[in-house]
Amino acid sequence: MRDPLGASATAEPTAPLERPAPSPLLGRPGAVEGDGADATVAAHYGDPMREQRLLTEGLAVVDLSHRGVVTVTGPDRLSWLHSLTTQQLTGLGPRASTESLVLSPKGHIEHDLHVVDDGEATWVTTEPGDAAPLTAWLNSMRFMLRVEVTDRSGDWAVIGEANAQESHPGEPLAWRDPWPGLVGDTAAYGPVEGHPAQGRAWREVLVPRAQLEEAVGDRDLAGSWASEALRVAAWRPRLGFETDHRTIPHEVDWLRTAVHLHKGCYRGQETVARVHNLGRPPRRLVFLHLDGSGHTLPAVGAAVTLGERPVGHLTSVSRHFEDGPIALALVKRNVPTDEQLDIGGVSAAQVAVVAP
Known part of the structure; x- marks a missing residue:
């Protein structure tokens, strides 16, 4: 399922995998099926932000029957x-x-x-x-x-x-x-x-x-x-x-x-x-706060750039009910942590998940 504002809600797995059978919970009112790795279960039931709040508060459950x-x-x-x-x-x-x-x-x-x-x-x-x-x-x-x-x-x-x-x-x-x-x-x-x-x-x-x-x-x-x-x-x-x-x-x-x-x-x-003993990993995970002023968000897999230089790629992107558009990305280890990044024209402020 693609986000109504244009962002891909899920990433394709790295290799073709057998598609599970559709969940019976897709018959519930408002259910909209997901795609990619999360096909066969619902992407949402009509109100994703409310669903996030309820899930956070322990008042809702999520169908993971495709696992x-x-x-x-x-x-x-x-x-x-x-x-x-x-x-x-x-x-x-x-x-x-x-x-x-x-x-x-x-x-x-x-x-x-x-x-x-x-x-x-x-x-x-x-x-x-x-x-x-x-x-x-x-x-x-x-x-x-x-x-x-x-x-x-x-x-x-x-x-x-x-x-x-x-x-x-x-x-x-x-x-x-x-x-x-x-x-x-x-x-x-x-x-x-x-x-x-x-x-x-x-x-x-x-x-x-x-x-x-x-x-x-x-x-x-x-x-x-x-x-x-x-x-x-x-x-x-x-x-x-x-x-x-x-x-x-x-x-x-x-x-x-x-x-x-x-x-x-x-x-x-x-x-x-x-x-662990002798060095640092060649890449590092970063958390991104995305500029949400536009109508679309970048898709999973999009190149992450520093200026004109490609430095990584987007791995996950979502809209959070409190933080707005957020994402995870893998970037080169030596990317400065205080630099603003760019994904297809969308600016991104990074927080280091893995220290460089």
Whole structure:
């Protein structure tokens, strides 16, 4: 869905992914379907700004049923996932949440795993369309271990809400977003105190897909435009938006919630350690306040320039109910933090997410 004032509301993923089935909640009054990565769920239900306010206040939920759901079962599940991904997963307690990444051998981000264990199975939610590739890759790494990996996206759906609580026994299982806290032995490449998302509450609730409408009930619904605006305002990176084929976690400040710096070996660890110990990432994420005086906003992927010189590209753009037009962008590390940037004739004041 394109914004009525001309901005692209979502970014296309970096590779073609399988399109999920349309959500039954698109039948609710006022629903307008999204596009790109957020197709098959509603971009909004008629009033995106009101939906943002309700979502922030915990009075609405957002349909995330296009997200993938994967389960890993078997007695070796946590130690096996621990050996393959960036986060400390051994000892993860029932209903405790964490986040982990799958990296390429060169340390580039390939998959983002929202992880919660129920004591018998590890549940992972993924970006839309990424469950099948993740399942295939995990199955290729099973060897002789006692694990079983299953894509459950056809049977399970996700609902997003502004809630900071882990789920309790007797409630639907939920993944609680740790952002922007520092999880375990890690590092922040942006601010710790004074982070704009400090105190942020967000979680993903898992419900049987056949019971999605019943689980939502008569609660107010917010669309993906609302949840994306809150994500951008929180400087929260998203796979396929703030990442491309060469993104490393340091560039987008993703170590803070998803990377343990002193765990056992995993694919891509050498790059993580080398950049952290010896240097700085080649690019850095910035938050942008956009000039909203025009009728349109730049599209995701648009070039970011300093004077006449291209220095990066726009990764996400939204309209926030309080801050107005905002965006995230990846720029070269050496771009001065006090310079005004430009995106297709739209001026942008930058705030460093990752320090240069």
